[in-house]
Amino acid sequence: MEHNHDTHEACCEAHTLTVEKVAGNLPDEEILYDVAELFKVFGDSTRVRIICALFESEMCVCGIAEVLGMTQSAISHQLRVLKQARLVKYRREGKTVFYSLADAHIKTIFNQAFEHVME
C-alpha cells in the first residue's frame, strides 16, 4: 500500500480514514468562501455597531454617524460594504437616505454571538 503525502506520514497513516471522511463531507469550496466573506463583514466593530443601531430603528447616514461619533464618510464607506453583502437595504426620502437591515438571519447570528461573548 502506498501513501504519497509530502509532509507527514505516520500520523496521517493512522488517521487516513477520518481524513477521507471529513474531506468528503466538507461543503463546497465556494460556499465556505462566501461564509467567510459574510463573517468578515461582521468582523469589524464599526459595522457591528451600525448593525446593532439598525436593530433599533431605520436611520439616515448622518444619524448613524452621530450615534457612533464618526464621520459621514466613514459610515458611508461601511454602509457600502454592508450593502454589497446584501445585509442592509435603503430607501431615499428627499436628500436623506434611510438604511435598515435586510436579512432576518442577522438577528439570530448576533444573538448567538452575544451569548458566546457573555458565556
Next chain:
Amino acid sequence: MEHNHDTHEACCEAHTLTVEKVAGNLPDEEILYDVAELFKVFGDSTRVRIICALFESEMCVCGIAEVLGMTQSAISHQLRVLKQARLVKYRREGKTVFYSLADAHIKTIFNQAFEHVME
C-alpha cells in the same frame, strides 16, 4: 435652542429623537468590540474550513492540514487563533494533539450563515 455637531445640522436636527434613543440602547462598547472580534475569527476561509472539518470529527493537526491541503505550520497558527477565542479545545495523546469544537453556539451561528449565503 442650540446644537453643536461639527458635521451636519439640518438632518440631525430632524432626527435627534431617534438618534438619542438608538444611542441609549446600544450594548456596551466592550461587548460590541468582543462580538466583532469573534466574527473576525470566523472571517477567514481557512478557519471556516477548519471549523467545518471539526463539525465532523475531532482531528489532529496534521489531519486538518491534509484535509485542507495546507502546511502544518499554517494550520497550527490558525488553531492558535481559534484557541485564544475559546472556540476549540484540545487533548494530547502521545505526540498527537486532537482538536475539537468548544462551543455549542458555533453550530447555530454557522447554520444561519449558511442559510444567508444560500438564500
Next chain:
DNA sequence: TTAACATATGAGCCATTGTTCATATGTATT
C-alpha cells in the same frame, strides 16, 4: 441656475493579518 445639504466615492496612508520559512518545544522509541 445657483446654492445648500445629504450621501457616495476614489486615492492614499497606516495598521492588521495570513502565509512561509526556520527553528524550538514536547513526546515516544531505541
Next chain:
DNA sequence: AATACATATGAACAATGGCTCATATGTTAA
C-alpha cells in the same frame, strides 16, 4: 542520550482593509 515525529512559535513579507481627505453625485429650495 540520541533520534524521529507531531506540534508550536517567532520573524519577515505581501496583501488586505478602515479611515481621512478631497471631491463627485444627487436632491431640494430659492
